[in-house]
Amino acid sequence: AQSVSQHNHHVILSEAASLELGCNYSYGGTVNLFWYVQYPGQHLQLLLKYFSGDPLVKGIKGFEAEFIKSKFSFNLRKPSVQWSDTAEYFCAVNAPGRDDKIIFGKGTRLHILP
Amino acid sequence: EAQVTQNPRYLITVTGKKLTVTCSQNMNHEYMSWYRQDPGLGLRQIYYSMNVEVTDKGDVPEGYKVSRKEKRNFPLILESPSPNQTSLYFCASSLDSTGGVGEKLFFGSGTQLSVL
Numbered sequence: 371a372q373s374v375s376q377h378n379h380h381v382i383l384s385e386a387a388s389l390e391l392g393c394n395y396s397y398g399g400t401v402n403l404f405w406y407v408q409y410p411g412q413h414l415q416l417l418l419k420y421f422s423g424d425p426l427v428k429g430i431k432g433f434e435a436e437f438i439k440s441k442f443s444f445n446l447r448k449p450s451v452q453w454s455d456t457a458e459y460f461c462a463v464n465a466p467g468r469d470d471k472i473i474f475g476k477g478t479r480l481h482i483l484p
Numbered sequence: 485e486a487q488v489t490q491n492p493r494y495l496i497t498v499t500g501k502k503l504t505v506t507c508s509q510n511m512n513h514e515y516m517s518w519y520r521q522d523p524g525l526g527l528r529q530i531y532y533s534m535n536v537e538v539t540d541k542g543d544v545p546e547g548y549k550v551s552r553k554e555k556r557n558f559p560l561i562l563e564s565p566s567p568n569q570t571s572l573y574f575c576a577s578s579l580d581s582t583g584g585v586g587e588k589l590f591f592g593s594g595t596q597l598s599v600l
Contacts, residue, residue, distance in 0.1 A: 379524070404588070413574060413591040414527075460526060470515065470534055471542060472589065476526035 372397035372465050376475035383451055384483045391446040391478050393435075393461035397468065403444040404462040404472075405435055414460065420444065431455070453484045486511045490575050490592035497565055498600050505560045505595050507575030515578040516558040517542070517589070518550065520571040527574065533558055565599040572596050 377392035395401060405417040418429025425437040435446045444461060461475040488509045497503055509516065517532035519542075529542030533552040547569055549561040558577075562569060573596075576589040 376526075406589075413593050414576075414589070415591070416588040419588060462527075470532060470540070471529055472517065472532075473529070473543075474519070474527040476524060 372401075372463055372468065372471075372473055374461050374463050374473050374475035376459075376461055376478050378478045379476070380479045380481070382481045382483065385453055386450050389446070389448040389451045389455075389480070391459055391461075391480070393444045393446065393475060394442050395444065395461075395463040395473075396442065397463065397465045399465055399468060402464040402466060403435075403437060404464075405429065405433070405444075405446050406460045406462060406474075408458045408460065408477075410457065417446070417459075451480075451482050453482045456480060456482045486590070488575055488577050488590050488592040490573075490595050492595060493593065494596045496598045496600065499566055500564050503562050503565060503597075505562075505573060505575075505597070507558045507560065507592060508556050509558075509577040509590065510556065511577065511579070511590065512555065513577035513579050513590070514555070516552065517576045517578075518548070518558070518560045519574045519576065520544065520569075521574060521594075522571050530560070530573075565597075567599045570597060570599050 373396045375394045403420040406414040407417050408414045418427050420427045420437045428434045458477045458479050460477045464472045491506045514535050518530040519527040528544045531550040533539045575592040578589050
């Protein structure tokens with residue numbers, strides 16, 4: 371079965387630092403990839419998604435992610451974080467040729483110091 | 485307003501007392517799903533539904549039941565809750581079900597369940 375690994379469980383950065391959160395998945399076929407964000411006390415919201423085409427995907431709030439098929443990776447990046455980016459971030463994968471499950475990673479808690 | 489509505493928002497119950505968490509979406513979405521969120525484990529899929537009368541097990545279906553009699557509703561049923569089902573539950577829906585869940589998931593606000 372497909373799985374998703376997020377390497378960092380807890381990340382602490384200062385404002386204006388650059389961010390990269392790792393995400394790897396384990397399925398060799400066609401995948402749809404997502405990053406979701408959960409702000410404190412709120413439900414998950416979509417940051418960005420990749421289905422096909424340009425492997426560099428731009429999302430909301432200045433986030434972007436790059437799909438590297440050879441590495442089975444979909445890392446999330448932001449060049450300069452803000453205090454308001456403090457949240458938990460989830461990578462997710464769906465394998466449309468396999469089933470209709472959406473598998474989430476365990477999440478990365480991001481804490482931005484003002 | 486397009487939304488996924490879950491009720492109740494908070495629920496405290498005792499072991500063995502049957503409960504239902506309701507979920508309703510007003511977007512005519514085909515795909516609906518239930519997740520539980522636990523610290524350190526992220527979101528794990530309990531059940532999902534591709535359309536009316538079509539449901540499938542996710543990764544952690546034990547102890548749960550669902551039904552999809554209408555397109556808009558997807559209730560989660562705990563016939564005999566146990567303390568290990570204490571968790572934060574999210575319902576979600578998505579438009580596209582053919583060829584995979586290609587559209588984004590819309591999440592409800594969550595139900596915090598405590599089983600004593």
